[in-house]
Amino acid sequence: MRYTFGKAEKLKSRKLIEQLFMRGDRLTSFPIQLVYLKTQHNTDAAIQVGFSVPKRRFKRAVDRNRIKRLLRESYRLNKHELQIIQEADYTKKHIFMFVYIGKREMSFQEIESAMLKIFSQFNSNKK
RNA sequence: UGAGCAGAUCGUCUUAUCGCUUUAUUUGAUAAAGAGGAAAGUCCGGGCACUAUAGAGUAACGUAGCGGUUAAUAGCCGUCGCUUUGAUAAGAUCAGAGUAGGAAAAGUGCAACAGAAAGUAUGUACAGGUAAUGCUGUAGUGAAAUCAGGUAAACUCUACGUAGUGAAAUGUCACGUAUAUUGAAGUUUGAGGCUUACUCGGCCGAUUUCAAGGGGUAGGCAGCUGGAUCAAAUUAGUAAUGAUUUGACUAGAUAAAUGAUAAGAAUUCACCUAGGUGAAUACAGAACCCGGCUUAUAGAUCUGCUUUUUUU
């Protein structure tokens, strides 16, 4: 099991992101909100992921960068908890967007536990 | 020795594990490199690219002592004037700080309160003077009172300067549907359109046929980082800055890399007390590239000035 997070797994297409926010479903576990959508995209990865921190809440670019890095790190280390990735089922492709809805910066441990909670919610929803 | 102010420089480090971006070897992987002094604000000025531009005038906007510097500027340097602070006994000089500092004798406007009067103004009291008279001086109000008054960061005038849009510019490749645009020829003849905001002036039209190839998808690549660069020495100059020589310089992402976790070290502060415990380590994150300005900044070092204590 390798904890990688390469370019193919990154959500980059503007079109897909637009679709995601228009039609995607949402799951919340403070301070993270997950927006997800089952759709087709032409990459090898089962899930493409993006991370977002609103500029309105965090005015300085340094703070936004740090939170995004923490989110990305916690996703990278725990993504194997997701059944889709475990099964490597490429017929069920998804796109994810993690939005940080907290009002202040949090530690890595707090973010990680919230991330795990969201993963378990997502897995049970799929069954 | 402590405190304060001003300026300059630096602005955390090491190891392990797991990752990210770029480059090279190569296709398993390995190696190397990977945020700043402000990368910020976007306040000025350029480079670069594309578009536009026959010409003239007006408008609009910017700048404003003089000289220098620079690719260029509203930056920087020098200097004169003005304002202001300190020193000595006045004058004056010295030292520091600030300064958008052209024109009020072209014209228009504005000036609360006070004051007779604030600009087609001539009053009161006293003194002087005359043939006579606001003819002269002083007092009083006010920021300014007869002096071609004050105010141009009021309109304005003068001098000089200014085309527009910004790398999401622009070029190219791929996919791929359908018709903008341009050129030539024939027919027809004037509504309107374009030309820097306006005027003069200038240019163009509509339709049919033929020929050339445009637009979109914000997908890939180029643009994209070695340059008005940095450091040292010599040299020209009061200085800003220039010249020569030598050496140095691998960030290039694109919903956007430069990180996470753990341990240790360093510095500062607090507590117990002479080595432990706890806390903190700023401001802040490249986005085409440079030169300035402005703002934010824990802590450390150096220099100068002021002041306190101790010793001689």
Place this chain on the structure above:
RNA sequence: GCCCUUGUAGUUCAACGGAUAGAACAAAAGUUUCCUAAACUUUAGAUCUAGGUUCGAUUCCUAGCAAGGGUA
């Protein structure tokens, strides 16, 4: 990335460069009432910050700070 606008009482807005910065609602105190509401009377409260021009600045200029918006 680029561009634009606005900052005045707690809130919404006024104010040629000229007296003590005004109005409405809100707040506080009082009158009225057995108590409350309504009504009436009164009070307190502000020019985003720092410089400059001017005799004098909310107004003009410069720099900063904050908020909002547009564009692709």
